[in-house]
Amino acid sequence: MMSRVKAWLNEGDYEVRIFTARAADPAQVSKVKDWLGRNGLAGLAITNIKDTDMVELWDDKAVRLERNTGKVCDGCANAERGTAGFSHRHFTLRDVEQHTDC
Structure with missing residues (x-):
């Protein structure tokens, strides 16, 4: 999945968000951000709310x-x-x- 997300970001045609229940807790959001940063995905939006404009959820x-x-x-x-x-x-x-x- 990591390779897939990085490929989407490299293509530049996709907005990728991290959808996780952890986003309900601000203390957990910082942990998710740290993990994303350590794994080359810094700056992705993190949410626990579905968006009506969302195209896919993996x-x-x-x-x-x-x-x-x-x-x-x-x-x-x-x-x-x-x-x-x-x-x-x-x-x-x-x-x-x-x-x-x-």
Whole structure:
């Protein structure tokens, strides 16, 4: 992910923000800033608030839903453990009754 973010920044076509629950605590924001600085990503915005202009959100625990329905997309519903899109919950997404392609 670090390589991906740095590539986006080098291309210059993207605004990249760090989206983390830690941003709710000012003491944690300074720790995130320090980490970003040590890893060549100083100056990125840090937030815990979704933005209506946001194009994408990348996360290791996200499950994609069909917009405005709450239905899990087939790609996520059919993902196997250890592959992109799999949710590490106590149940598999195959246990979710309603899902569709999105």
